[in-house]
Amino acid sequence: MNQLTPEQRMEITKRGFSRRSFGRFAALATAGATLPFYNEAALAQLSMVANMPADAVKINANENPLGPCPEAAEAIYGVIKKGGRYMYEETFSFAKTLADQEGVKPNYVQPWAGSSAPLHQAVMAFTSKDRPFVIADPGYEAGERAAKFIGAGVVRVPLMKDTCAHDVKAMVAAHPTPGLIYVCNPNNPTGSMTSRADIEWLVKNKPAGSVLLLDEAYIHLSSAQPGTDFVAADKDVIVLRTFSKLYGMAGLRAGAAIARPDLLAKIQPYTAGALPLTGMVGANASLKVKNLVAERRKIIGDVRSDTLEFLSKKGYKFAPTESNKFMLDVRMPGNQFAAKMRDEKIYIGRVWQAWPNHVRVSIGTAEEMAKFKAAFTKIMG
Amino acid sequence: MNQLTPEQRMEITKRGFSRRSFGRFAALATAGATLPFYNEAALAQLSMVANMPADAVKINANENPLGPCPEAAEAIYGVIKKGGRYMYEETFSFAKTLADQEGVKPNYVQPWAGSSAPLHQAVMAFTSKDRPFVIADPGYEAGERAAKFIGAGVVRVPLMKDTCAHDVKAMVAAHPTPGLIYVCNPNNPTGSMTSRADIEWLVKNKPAGSVLLLDEAYIHLSSAQPGTDFVAADKDVIVLRTFSKLYGMAGLRAGAAIARPDLLAKIQPYTAGALPLTGMVGANASLKVKNLVAERRKIIGDVRSDTLEFLSKKGYKFAPTESNKFMLDVRMPGNQFAAKMRDEKIYIGRVWQAWPNHVRVSIGTAEEMAKFKAAFTKIMG
Numbered sequence: 001m002n003q004l005t006p007e008q009r010m011e012i013t014k015r016g017f018s019r020r021s022f023g024r025f026a027a028l029a030t031a032g033a034t035l036p037f038y039n040e041a042a043l044a045q046l047s048m049v050a051n052m053p054a055d056a057v058k059i060n061a062n063e064n065p066l067g068p069c070p071e072a073a074e075a076i077y078g079v080i081k082k083g084g085r086y087m088y089e090e091t092f093s094f095a096k097t098l099a100d101q102e103g104v105k106p107n108y109v110q111p112w113a114g115s116s117a118p119l120h121q122a123v124m125a126f127t128s129k130d131r132p133f134v135i136a137d138p139g140y141e142a143g144e145r146a147a148k149f150i151g152a153g154v155v156r157v158p159l160m161k162d163t164c165a166h167d168v169k170a171m172v173a174a175h176p177t178p179g180l181i182y183v184c185n186p187n188n189p190t191g192s193m194t195s196r197a198d199i200e201w202l203v204k205n206k207p208a209g210s211v212l213l214l215d216e217a218y219i220h221l222s223s224a225q226p227g228t229d230f231v232a233a234d235k236d237v238i239v240l241r242t243f244s245k246l247y248g249m250a251g252l253r254a255g256a257a258i259a260r261p262d263l264l265a266k267i268q269p270y271t272a273g274a275l276p277l278t279g280m281v282g283a284n285a286s287l288k289v290k291n292l293v294a295e296r297r298k299i300i301g302d303v304r305s306d307t308l309e310f311l312s313k314k315g316y317k318f319a320p321t322e323s324n325k326f327m328l329d330v331r332m333p334g335n336q337f338a339a340k341m342r343d344e345k346i347y348i349g350r351v352w353q354a355w356p357n358h359v360r361v362s363i364g365t366a367e368e369m370a371k372f373k374a375a376f377t378k379i380m381g
Numbered sequence: 382m383n384q385l386t387p388e389q390r391m392e393i394t395k396r397g398f399s400r401r402s403f404g405r406f407a408a409l410a411t412a413g414a415t416l417p418f419y420n421e422a423a424l425a426q427l428s429m430v431a432n433m434p435a436d437a438v439k440i441n442a443n444e445n446p447l448g449p450c451p452e453a454a455e456a457i458y459g460v461i462k463k464g465g466r467y468m469y470e471e472t473f474s475f476a477k478t479l480a481d482q483e484g485v486k487p488n489y490v491q492p493w494a495g496s497s498a499p500l501h502q503a504v505m506a507f508t509s510k511d512r513p514f515v516i517a518d519p520g521y522e523a524g525e526r527a528a529k530f531i532g533a534g535v536v537r538v539p540l541m542k543d544t545c546a547h548d549v550k551a552m553v554a555a556h557p558t559p560g561l562i563y564v565c566n567p568n569n570p571t572g573s574m575t576s577r578a579d580i581e582w583l584v585k586n587k588p589a590g591s592v593l594l595l596d597e598a599y600i601h602l603s604s605a606q607p608g609t610d611f612v613a614a615d616k617d618v619i620v621l622r623t624f625s626k627l628y629g630m631a632g633l634r635a636g637a638a639i640a641r642p643d644l645l646a647k648i649q650p651y652t653a654g655a656l657p658l659t660g661m662v663g664a665n666a667s668l669k670v671k672n673l674v675a676e677r678r679k680i681i682g683d684v685r686s687d688t689l690e691f692l693s694k695k696g697y698k699f700a701p702t703e704s705n706k707f708m709l710d711v712r713m714p715g716n717q718f719a720a721k722m723r724d725e726k727i728y729i730g731r732v733w734q735a736w737p738n739h740v741r742v743s744i745g746t747a748e749e750m751a752k753f754k755a756a757f758t759k760i761m762g
Contacts, residue, residue: 067464081454251463251465270651
């Protein structure tokens with residue numbers, strides 16, 4: 001069991017909210033500047049092109065074209081007419097199911113409408129100017145933007161060279177007093193994996209007072225072992241889950257933060273509002289479908305293997321991936337390649353500054369990826 | 382006119398942020414205790430009683446038993462299977478419809494999943510220790526809790542005596558540099574109205590640098606004129622709307638903040654995440670139904686009139702209301718009355734400290750209110 005050290009207790013007290021940190025907060029807000037703020041909608045708008053044709057192939061947002069499973073859809077149909085009521089009980093029921101499956105107590109699960117909000121709010125709650133947000137590069141940008149909004153520091157640590165795993169030793173060495181260390185496993189945008197041994201090492205060796213934010217948005221698509229056992233063991237770990245990826249509920253909104261109640265309590269007050277009933281019952285129903293994860297992992301994995309085999313045969317390289325997306329080296333500025341693909345009505349994902357000649361490509365249906373391959377051949381020969 | 386007493390002013394000062402209060406917060410968090418934090422879910426949990434019977438009358442949360450209109454339900458049925466995608470375009474489409482109906486530009490409308498989150502985030506963005514949150518008492522508590530969380534000051538100004546309108550002159554006089562002045566019209570919990578003339582006066586006379594947060598969650602249930610024309614005229618006014626009340630979509634989640642883009646930009650970065658597709662298409666469809674507002678206003682208004690007539694005949698008093706709830710003087714501690722009603726399987730709303738002998742009662746269906754009346758007669762004679 002994890003006992004708090006006197007230093008940790010003092011840290012918590014200090015963290016409680018210094019006047020100074022709120023001064024900064026207030027100054028930012030008062031300045032009235034439009035913040036260069038990345039949330040999902042902003043990211044989507046960036047990648048959205050006016051007049052996207054109806055027959056466009058949309059493999060730009062790591063969406064799941066399978067949509068919700070039939071059981072989830074049925075559950076949602078069944079509650080719509082009851083939607084005049086908040087029905088918090090459905091939220092509690094979803095939390096209970098997830099807690100049981102993950103082997104944690106129900107109050108260790110905090111349901112959310114996806115995982116973007118708890119990622120964002122965790123950054124607000126645990127990082128500051130002196131306690132930075134330590135992330136991998138390339139990595140998912142949303143949390144970094146939240147850190148910048150509150151004036152917190154951000155430390156980017158490059159992914160390991162060949163495996164594209166998080167460089168956990170470099171992340172721990174990156175700053176003496178990080179607020180949050182963020183590991184997305186498998187990673188976004190690469191889909192690359194960080195080993196269980198490395199995550200265990202990180203939990204054991206991260207600086208005192210820091211929290212590991214383990215984003216498992218894509219875990220169901222991979223062979224990775226979940227990190228909820230760290231939570232069950234009361235470690236300073238927050239696990240994020242979403243139903244937007246394997247479960248095909250991106251637009252329906254469901255997710256959860258899984259952590260010790262004291263950690264969850266720090267995240268929650270940054271926002272308010274009931275959660276969408278539709279997302280809650282859909283998520284709960286999805287969890288109860290046996291083999292759904294295995295079946296969908298295979299469907300998406302098979303399409304991914306086929307696509308990557310095609311690209312390998314053409315002699316192109318990509319980061320290792322166990323996810324519904326991959327980072328492809330297109331040997332030209334990524335945005336240039338993306339524009340050429342757009343001319344073929346294929347909409348692929350963003351380019352990361354750290355890897356300017358790579359593009360992120362999401363895994364669509366077999367039909368969609370056939371169109372991707374045809375367009376790729378046309379452009380690249 | 383209601384002037385603040387010295388005691389009230391001292392209460393305001395005390396209520397402002399102190400290290401001590403944050404120390405308490407941190408200690409609570411560390412202890413793993415559930416925070417006394419009011420968001421909708423917390424409020425719901427407060428009023429939820431274990432094992433509420435299936436035949437209970439639930440008139441405790443200002444819900445609309447009518448649920449979503451058929452057109453909204455149809456629109457939602459139609460998108461569920463597409464829920465694997467974020468479909469931000471549905472959010473933008475909803476914003477466009479609302480903007481057109483309110484006579485503001487589309488970028489003056491920021492969709493949200495209800496109005497609790499923008500209320501909460503507006504408090505975070507615009508209030509601080511030196512720029513307090515000025516509210517009516519009794520009023521909706523959620524914003525006050527957000528203010529306390531960030532250590533901002535809170536100034537409570539009693540409602541006017543007979544009309545139970547917001548005392549706009551006292552609210553303006555209450556503090557020289559308020560961050561936000563909050564007017565809920567019609568008010569929650571009372572359902573009482575603040576006149577257009579008073580709101581106009583407030584817009585004109587509020588201290589420079591302050592923003593009026595005009596919560597119109599319940600406006601469709603009343604004869605009040607919307608305040609979106611202040612927004613169209615680029616005043617420092619943020620209007621909040623929700624589809625949780627008249628539109629019967631509390632569990633489906635849709636709402637909006639309507640304001641100048643520079644004001645909206647300050648609210649948005651406090652949270653992140655796509656909005657529920659189901660809520661967005663339901664809201665958009667609801668807006669397009671002609672006469673829906675008038676029809677539902679009449680249905681709910683008729684049940685309200687009948688209930689209030691019954692109570693008047695019994696000699697009981699209540700605050701004037703044009704909403705789906707009323708505040709009833711039960712001539713005994715409100716919680717005591719609520720407990721008696723609960724024994725009759727009638728679940729009514731909360732009690733406000735300022736009015737300890739009043740209870741908030743939501744308007745249910747005619748059948749539900751018949752049960753309320755029967756229980757009332759049994760208890761009160």
